[in-house]
Amino acid sequence: MKRIAFVVALVLTVAAGAAAQAPYYQDKTIRIVAGYGAGSVDDAWTRLIARFLAKHIPGNPKMIVQNMPGAGAMIAANYVYKVAKPDGLTLGGIRSGLYFDQLVGRKEVQFDWTKFTWLGSPTQVEQIIYMRANTPYKTIHDVRKAAVPPKCGATGTSSTGYYTGNLLEETLGAKFITLTGYKDGPEVELAVEREEVQCRGISVETLFGREPLISWFKNGFVRVLVQTGKKRDPRLPDVPTIWELMNEYKTPESARRLATIILAVGAFGRPYVSTPGLAPERAKILQAAFNQTLADPDFQSQAKERKLDIDPVAGDELAKLAREVISQPPEVIERMKRLLEK
Numbered sequence: 445m446k447r448i449a450f451v452v453a454l455v456l457t458v459a460a461g462a463a464a465q466a467p468y469y470q471d472k473t474i475r476i477v478a479g480y481g482a483g484s485v486d487d488a489w490t491r492l493i494a495r496f497l498a499k500h501i502p503g504n505p506k507m508i509v510q511n512m513p514g515a516g517a518m519i520a521a522n523y524v525y526k527v528a529k530p531d532g533l534t535l536g537g538i539r540s541g542l543y544f545d546q547l548v549g550r551k552e553v554q555f556d557w558t559k560f561t562w563l564g565s566p567t568q569v570e571q572i573i574y575m576r577a578n579t580p581y582k583t584i585h586d587v588r589k590a591a592v593p594p595k596c597g598a599t600g601t602s603s604t605g606y607y608t609g610n611l612l613e614e615t616l617g618a619k620f621i622t623l624t625g626y627k628d629g630p631e632v633e634l635a636v637e638r639e640e641v642q643c644r645g646i647s648v649e650t651l652f653g654r655e656p657l658i659s660w661f662k663n664g665f666v667r668v669l670v671q672t673g674k675k676r677d678p679r680l681p682d683v684p685t686i687w688e689l690m691n692e693y694k695t696p697e698s699a700r701r702l703a704t705i706i707l708a709v710g711a712f713g714r715p716y717v718s719t720p721g722l723a724p725e726r727a728k729i730l731q732a733a734f735n736q737t738l739a740d741p742d743f744q745s746q747a748k749e750r751k752l753d754i755d756p757v758a759g760d761e762l763a764k765l766a767r768e769v770i771s772q773p774p775e776v777i778e779r780m781k782r783l784l785e786k
Contacts, residue, residue, distance in 0.1 A: 467503030468532070468726065474498070476509045476716075477524055478537045479517025480599075481628030485650045487511065488750055489566055489714050490537045493734075496743045500733035513628045516600025518542060518552055521717075525555035530719040532726035535563065539600075540712030541607055543769050548781045550601065558770050559720040561727050562762040563734045565713035566747075567755045569647040570673035571604045572683070573612070573620075574657075574666040576642045584669045584689060587618040596622045597632035597641035601784060605632070605645035610783045611706050612670065615699045616689050633657070636666075643669075648677050653751045672707050702779050708769055713757055731759040 476494055480486040487509075494507040512520040517539035524536035543557040573596070575581050581594050598605030601624065609620035623641055626632045633656060635641045648671065651657050660666045668683045676685055686707075690700060718730060737743055738756045747754050772780075 467501075469501050469503030469505040469729070471505075472503065472533060473506040473508060474501075474533050474535060476507065476535045476537055477520045477528070478509055478511045479513060479520030479539060480511070480537070481513040481630060482511055483654075484629045485647070485653045485752070486537060486539075486714055488654070489752060492743065492746060492750065492752070493566065493716070493737060495746075496737045496740055497733055500736040500740070501729060513599075515552065516541070516598070516603040516606070516624075518545065518600060522552075522554040524717060524719055525560065528719050530721040530723075532718060532722055532730060534719060535730070536560075536717045538715055538717060539603060540565075540569075540709045540715055541603060543709075543712075543766065544607060544706075544780065544784055545601055547770065547772060547777055548784050556720070558763075558766045560717040560766070561719060561722040561730070562759040562766065563716040563718060563730055564738070564759045565715045565757040565762060566738055567649065567753050568713045568757060569649055569710050570671060570677065571608050571645055571707075571710070572648055572651060572671045572680070573608060573643055573645050573669045574651065574661070575669055576636060576639070577664055577667050579642050581642070581669070582667070584612070584616065584618050584684070587612075587620070587669065588616065590619075593619040593621045594643050595641045596620050596643040596645060597626055597635045598622050598624045598645065599626050599628060599632065600624055603645070604647060607706060607709075607784060608645035608672065609643075611703060612686070614779075614783050615686065615695045615703050616693055648673075648680070649753050652679060653753075672710065698779070702776065702783065705769065705772065705776060705780070706783070708765070711757065711765055712762060713755070715762055734759065 476490055478487055478490045490509055494509050498504050498507045520536055521538045521542050528534035545553050546557050581587050596605050596609050606622050609622045612618045632644050651661060668680055670686055671677060671680055671683050672686050674687055
């Protein structure tokens with residue numbers, strides 16, 4: 445009888461040891477909450493990352509993507525920060541400009557930008573403003589002189605279309621009227637087709653990365669008025685940068701400093717996060733898997749096929765940048781409030 449009890453105890457001990465050594469993510473499912481609609485470039489990145497991320501996580505968990513668009517990805521960011529459990533099973537694909545909303549104290553913000561667990565970004569992005577070609581606004585100079593400003597569409601106050609237009613007014617005197625509340629990028633493009641709006645701010649990657657924008661630009665349905673990079677994108681050699689235009693119009697130094705802070709959003713790229721308070725060992729697993737995914741040759745090949753430009757930023761770099769952009773003096777925050785609340 446004692447021998448049987450000993451054998452049973454031994455078996456249970458071995459089984460317990462095996463269970464203890466099993467990877468945390470084994471037989472689990474990771475959900476990526478995507479703060480944008482299906483069909484967008486952000487969504488294309490998220491679904492491609494979801495296909496490869498699991499194989500770089502010990503335990504090879506299942507991956508699912510849940511689209512949660514709205515308010516420029518603020519709904520998704522609030523969900524990941526406030527609702528999701530800090531167990532490493534919920535990730536978020538959010539918008540890089542959401543820190544603006546925290547800085548200016550918008551009541552809808554339920555997160556602290558500095559406390560997300562930052563996984564990384566697959567790319568860094570520069571922005572452009574495109575305009576329907578059948579409008580009288582052929583250049584940014586035409587917008588400056590216009591008696592009636594053009595109307596642009598945007599998903600929310602953290603989106604490219606919103607803050608880029610306001611920044612151009614602040615730095616160049618080019619006024620845009622921006623209508624917000626569209627669910628996602630494709631809905632804004634439908635509004636452009638219907639001539640409900642005439643323009644939109646998007647990333648250079650989006651312009652050259654998906655339809656109908658590829659065809660619109662190629663066929664001359666839209667033209668690009670300005671780009672935010674320090675240098676002109678080789679694909680847009682005739683489009684001036686905001687920095688060139690600020691020199692031309694002798695923009696004051698205070699407005700230039702504001703532009704520098706606002707355009708730091710490009711370094712955040714298309715960020716991926718997890719919940720605050722995530723155990724450090726799980727954060728390291730996810731961050732390492734994210735980096736390995738972006739370095740995976742098969743992933744890179746498929747990104748190239750989809751015209752997605754890989755220019756990665758590691759999670760620890762994003763965490764540092766998050767602290768830097770949130771730590772602004774009161775006078776800068778006041779200028780941002782004036783810019784973003786126009």
